[in-house]
Amino acid sequence: xxxxxxxxxxxxxxxxxxxxxxxxxxxxxxxxxxxxxxxxxxxxxxxxxxxxxxxxxxxxxxxxxxxxxxxxxxxxxxxxxxxxxxxxxxxxxxxxxxxxxxxxxxxxxxxxxxxxxxxxxxxxxxxxxxxxxxxxxxxxxxxxxxxxxxxxxxxxxxxxxxxxxxxxxxxxxxxxxxxxxxxxxxxxxxxxxxxxxxxxxxxxxxxxxxxxxxxxxxxxxxxxxxxxxxxxxxxxxxxxxxxxxxxxxxxxxxxxxxxxxxxxxxxxxxxxxxxxxxxxxxxxxxxxxxxxxxxxxxxxxxxxxxxxxxxxxxxxxxxxxxxxxxxxxxxxxxxxxxxxxxxxxxxxxxxxxxxxxxxxxxxxxxxxxxxxxxxxxxxxxxxxxxxxxxxxxxxxxxxxxxxxxxxxxxxxxxxxxxxxxxxxxxxxxxxxxxxxxxxxxxxxxxxxxxxxxxxxxxxxxxxxxxxxxxxxxxxxxxxxxxxxxxxxxxxxxxxxxxxxxxxxxxxxxxxxxxxxxxxxxxxxxxxxxxxxxxxxxxxxxxxxxxxxxxxxxxxxxxxxxxxxxxxxxxxxxxxxxxxxxxxxxxxxxxxxxxxxxxxxxxxxxxxxxxxxxxxxxxxxxxxxxxxxxxxxxxxxxxxxxxxxxxxxxxxxxxxxxxxxxxxxxxxxxxxxxxxxxxxxxxxxxxxxxxxxxxxxxxxxxxxxxxxxxxxxxxxxxxxx
Numbered sequence: 107x108x109x110x111x112x113x114x115x116x117x118x119x120x121x122x123x124x125x126x127x128x129x130x131x132x133x134x135x136x137x138x139x140x141x142x143x144x145x146x147x148x149x150x151x152x153x154x155x156x157x158x159x160x161x162x163x164x165x166x167x168x169x170x171x172x173x174x175x176x177x178x179x180x181x182x183x184x185x186x187x188x189x190x191x192x193x194x195x196x197x198x199x200x201x202x203x204x205x206x207x208x209x210x211x212x213x214x215x216x217x218x219x220x221x222x223x224x225x226x227x228x229x230x231x232x233x234x235x236x237x238x239x240x241x242x243x244x245x246x247x248x249x250x251x252x253x254x255x256x257x258x259x260x261x262x263x264x265x266x267x268x269x270x271x272x273x274x275x276x277x278x279x280x281x282x283x284x285x286x287x288x289x290x291x292x293x294x295x296x297x298x299x300x301x302x303x304x305x306x307x308x309x310x311x312x313x314x315x316x317x318x319x320x321x322x323x324x325x326x327x328x329x330x331x332x333x334x335x336x337x338x339x340x341x342x343x344x345x346x347x348x349x350x351x352x353x354x355x356x357x358x359x360x361x362x363x364x365x366x367x368x369x370x371x372x373x374x375x376x377x378x379x380x381x382x383x384x385x386x387x388x389x390x391x392x393x394x395x396x397x398x399x400x401x402x403x404x405x406x407x408x409x410x411x412x413x414x415x416x417x418x419x420x421x422x423x424x425x426x427x428x429x430x431x432x433x434x435x436x437x438x439x440x441x442x443x444x445x446x447x448x449x450x451x452x453x454x455x456x457x458x459x460x461x462x463x464x465x466x467x468x469x470x471x472x473x474x475x476x477x478x479x480x481x482x483x484x485x486x487x488x489x490x491x492x493x494x495x496x497x498x499x500x501x502x503x504x505x506x507x508x509x510x511x512x513x514x515x516x517x518x519x520x521x522x523x524x525x526x527x528x529x530x531x532x533x534x535x536x537x538x539x540x541x542x543x544x545x546x547x548x549x550x551x552x553x554x555x556x557x558x559x560x561x562x563x564x565x566x567x568x569x570x571x572x573x574x575x576x577x578x579x580x581x582x583x584x585x586x587x588x589x590x591x592x593x594x595x596x597x598x599x600x601x602x603x604x605x606x607x608x609x610x611x612x613x614x615x616x617x618x619x620x621x622x623x624x625x626x627x628x629x630x631x632x633x634x635x636x637x638x639x640x641x642x643x644x645x646x647x648x649x650x651x652x653x654x655x656x657x658x659x660x661x662x663x664x665x666x667x668x669x670x671x672x673x674x675x676x677x678x679x680x681x682x683x684x685x686x687x688x689x690x691x692x693x694x695x696x697x698x699x700x701x702x703x704x705x706x707x708x709x710x711x712x713x714x715x716x717x718x719x720x721x722x723x724x725x726x727x728x729x730x731x732x733x734x735x736x737x738x739x740x741x742x743x744x745x746x747x748x749x750x751x752x753x754x755x756x757x758x759x760x761x762x763x764x765x766x767x768x769x770x771x772x773x774x775x776x777x778x779x780x781x782x783x784x785x786x787x788x789x790x791x792x793x794x795x796x797x798x799x800x801x802x803x804x805x806x807x808x809x810x811x812x813x814x815x816x817x818x819x820x821x822x823x824x825x826x
Contacts, residue, residue, distance in 0.1 A: 125667055127195030129696065130688045131778045133661050134176055134201050138208045140685035141165050141172075143706045143772050143780060145212065148219055152769075155230065156430040157708075159223055160423035162216055166416035169209060170277060170347060173380045177202060178349030181379055193663040194688070206405065217412040220419075230430060232422065233317040234309065237327040240319070244312055245327075248319065251310070252328050259304060260325065262332045265295040271398045272297050274378070276348040279415055281326055282391055284339040293339060295391075298332065300325060308418035316425065320413070342387035344395060345414050347380040378406075385411040432708055437467040437585065438802050441809020449478045450562055453571055454595045460753040461591035462760075463577065464709060465802035468584035472558075472591060473500050475573060479560045480508035486568070487514040487561040489607045491553055494578040495533070501579050502533055506540040516543040518610045520553045548613045548742060551627065555730045555744040556591075559603040570600025574623075574746045576713040576728055587712040588795070590728045592746055592753075598622045599746070610742065624745040626731055631738035633745070635668050637718050637725070642672040644721040651677035652719035654761050658712060659686040661734040673697045682764045684711045692776035704780060707770030707795045715757055716745065726757045759801065769793030 147153055148161040183198040191197060196204070224234055233239075240248065262283075263272045274280060279300035286293045300322045302308045309318040326341045378399045383392055387409075396403040428434075442452055442459055453459060461471050477500065479485045488508050495501055509515045519534045534544050547553035556575035561568055577589030598621040605618050606625060624633045638653065645651030653672060660666065660681060666689045673679055679700045681687070691700040705711050716727040731743035748754055764771070768785040770793035775781060785791045792800075 125670065127191070127193065129670070129690060129693065130192075130194040130663060130666065131690060132192065132194045132196055132201065132204070133659075133686050133688065134172075134180075134205050135208065136686045136688070136778065137172070137176070137659075138205060138212065139778070139780065140704065140706075141168050141212060143704060143782075144168070145216060145219070146782065147706060148223065154430050154432055155223065155226055156423045156425060156427060157432050159220075159227070159419055162220055162223070163417050163419040163423055165212070165216060166419070169212070170417060171350075172205075172209075173347040174276075174350035177205065178376070178379045179351045180205075181349065181377070182351055203405075210408065213408065213410065216416065217410060220412060220416065227422075227430075230427070231316050232425065232427070232430075234422070235312070235317055235319050235323075237319065237323050240312070248310070248312070248324055249328055252324050253331065256301065256306065256321070256325065257328075257331055259301040259306065260298060260332060263297045263299075265297060274346045274399070275299075276376075277345065277415070278302075279322055280344050281322065281341055282344055282387070282395070283329060283333070283341050284388075284391070285333055285336045286339055287335070288337055296333070298325065298329075302415075302418065307421055308415070309421050316427075318422065340388060340391075342391065343384040343414055344387070345382040346378045346399060347382075349376040349379050351376075381407045382414050383407060383409055384414060385409055435464065435585075435708075435799060437464050437469075438806040439470045440466045441805050441812075443470055443474070444806075444809050444813050448482070449474055450482070450560075450564075450569075450571055450595075453593050454564070454569070458592060458594040458596060458748075458750050458753060460748065460756050461575075461593065462756070462798070462802060463584045463589045463591065464586060465588075465798050468581055469500075471593070472573060472575070472579065472584075473504070473581065475560070475571075475593065476501055476504040476508075476558065479562075479571075480504040480511060480513070482562065484563045485513055485560055486563055487516070487559075489516045489518075489557075489559040489603075490579075491518045491520070491555055491557050491610070492530070492533070492579060493520045493554055493556065494530075494583075495580045496582050497529060497533070499579070499581050501581075502536065505537060505542055509537075509541045514543075515541075516545070516607065516611060518545050518547050518553050518607070521546050522552055543611075545611045547610055550740075552741045553610060554737065554741040555606070555625070557603055557606060557744060559600070559607060569595060570597070570603065571595050572599045572603045574599070574728070574744060576730055583712075586709055588709045588798075590713040590715070590757075592728060592748060596622070606744070622747055624727075626737065626741060626743035626745075627739045630729075630731060630743055630745050631662070631664070634665060634716070634733070634738075637716075637720075638665070638668040638672050641677050641718050641720065642675040645672075645675050645677045649721055650719075651675070652680075652717075653677060654680045654682075654715075654717040654765075655733065656682040656711075656713060656715040656761060656764065657732045658684045658714070659732045659734050661686055661688055661732070662738055663688065663735070665733045665738075669700065670696055673699045680761075680765055682711075682761070687774065690776055690778060691774055697776075701765075702774035703765060703767075704772045704774070705764055705767060705770050705794060706772065707793050709795050713760075715761060717757070717761065724754065726754050728757075760798070763794040763797050767794040770795060 144161055145165045148158040180198045180202050189197050265271055279302060281298040283296045283298060284293055285296060302321060308321055310321055310324055311318055322343055329338050378401060381395060381399055381401055392407060393403055396407055440461060442456055479488055505515055505517060517537055519530055521530050538544050558573040560571040562571060573591055573593050575589060575591040577587050602620045602623040605620060609618055624630045641651040641653050660683050669679055669689060674696060676699060681702045683702055684704055687702055691697050691702045714729040714732060716729060718725045726748040727745045728748060729745035731737040731745060737743055748757060768783045768789055769791060771783045772780040773783055
């Protein structure tokens, strides 16, 4: 098996667009700016306290992934001697240095903000304490708790000539302890791993109160149990982050599943890209750790004056304090599914239905679609792509049940979904054991599209029912990610989905024709570029052009260049881009007609919508793909038209609400910075997320009234 390849960025092989580098913002830096906007939510007094704490945890988890994926990849490029310039004119080394400066700034802001929030939480009875804050009685109670529940899990490791420097696992918390025997000058070192993640929480509750102490505090003040009759000279916390880019060349692999398992093993032992140390660690020990971990002490070591691993604050943010949390959100049923009728009859009668998650329930739409398909005796086959899901999801149970009921079931599992590889391997093995035909997509491409195809024997012959989504088939994220889905019985969609699955299960591409779907990598990017150019060509004073995109990231240089060209022709361009955006709006003579907005609020914006005015013959599309080079050229994605007028009106409402948002919206300035918008006097103060919740509830009530009216009928009305 070949060794892991140096991580390469797809843009490294792309010819530079004929535009100056300063017209393109840097992908990594704009992503960090997105996290600055997320962190700002933790400062907003309009946001409940525990939700503000949650945003600190989110940013902390995001930065961990940033180092594992992006900084890790850039370091591989530097190590391989790659000196290519990105479209924004930066080398890998320059990107690392600039990102490091921003991260240090973010970490400092995060620590200061955390101190402020903890002071506010203390007034509400929620406290994070140090050992010094405890009473003598509490210390004794916690020591007894430690001895019974934690001490057996802790294994100290000496660091000396007889004991080589120990392996430090990714994102683990560790104590570096300096010891000596009483009255002796010679010192020794030991490492103690904090057993977070072994069923033990990071924050230990004191009694029945809402007062907590970090697990590392409890361990460090009871080290005498681990090192009896020794004196603890010093004790400092540290943490490491490892590179997650361990991909091998799958074209050379004999067994893809075995290769992915090897990659996971590689990741466990991958090079370390960041060392975090608590303030106060002795300089010599900090240098020793950096040397042992093969890091540059000046560039790769981050000192924190407060808590390390703030992602663990999710534990505190989840406390049941309703007054300190957002009002509970319960997704409502789709109004067309307020019936016990067979779901396929409902879809067939409607033609197509638009699903809006998390405002509408994933369980009573997508999961119900699969649940009924698995049991319906008229269903002959189910085909599905699976990028990420949950082990607790009913989806796998539905597929297994369908196979046991004699239906043909085929699932395309993406084994290389980052950080979900091990879970997907287990799910694939379970499905194969149930007799499901499991494949792993096309060699060299990630399968990122979200498609389900159900083939059913209807009264008039075989009919195909299709679900196309912008988000993963994951019931957990479907409650916190804002995504869209299309359920349809349209014949063209059915034929296109059949072609797509034939491609995914064979890899054969010749003469595949699609009537409506625009799949990547063969068609989607070309179609987007053509539609942007068409909008520019159709633009006139009498019939002005309009392009509106909603996506997570706008990174592809060719798409950006095409949007610039359209803007120069006068086309109005409105972009709702959650995080990374290379395009600069408002540049004189280039992008004066462009507006870029980022929505940061209660839910994570995840849906992709592409709209073109098209001279009045409007086009709406939903897609699994962002406008990123990796999505458009190195993944199997799908963009699907939304054609029914009533569904287009729903998409129009979503776009308009986001563009009018003055609560959760940030507007990009021409230099790439962002300005938070605020409602003017008399304007709607609710953000787009709250408004979409209200609209979903309004649709449900209207659907319930209509159902009641139909149920009563004329006889019922007379009886009343």
